Amino acid sequence: MMYKVYFENRAIIFFDHDEENIHKNEQFIFCKSKKSFDNAYNLFLNDLSIDKLFVKCDDSKLFFKHLKSKFKKIAAAGGLVNNPANEYLCIKRNNIWDLPKGKIEKRETKREAARREVQEECGISGLKVLSKILKTYHTYQFNGQNVFKTTHWYRMFYKGSQPVKPQIEEGITEVKWVPKIQMEEQMENTFESLKPVFLIAKSI
Secondary structure, eight states, X not given: OEEEEEETTEEEEEEOSSOOOOOTTEXXXXXXXXXXXXXXXXXXXXXXXXXXXXXXXXXXXXXXXXXXXXXXXEEEEEEEEEOTTSEEEEEEETTEEEOOEEEXXXXXXXXXXXXXXXXXXXXXOOOEXXXXXXXXXXEEEETTEEEEEEEEEEEEEXXXXXXXXXXXXXXXXXXXXXXXXXXXXXXXXXXXXXXXXHHHHHHO
């Protein structure tokens, strides 16, 4: 099993299978204890030249949970939405291409949250939620706290004709349907943690 946690454009990758190929500005460690991981983690935080830290361990889930315990945890959900024209719904937030997503509210399922967030951020309704496709993990700072966000992604389909409308109060300045063949352009100006979701759009 493998877990990939993003720290802006850098990442820590936990895995318990065959070794990954290590390239320039990447480091590899084999962890047998939480202490050995913490030493490597502190080095990763302080040495910004390390783009990726590969952590091989006997129990990747255990070390992933250990990393997660260092943060305030937030759960979110979002949608990879396409239409009959094989276009995908993209938003622009803070001049970065993004996909509609948001925090899961109390007494709300992940699937319900994903649909609601897409509808609110893009101004459309009548979405059909097809299936869950993956989870992404990233960290950031908010109000002085270190936050670990898990985002649950769902594939969705929209066959309506409502015009899209950005949710300005959420910092969204643009919403548009992007043809599948043009998704590469959005990937050039998006977050590293979102690229796996964009890649799924290209493969469908």
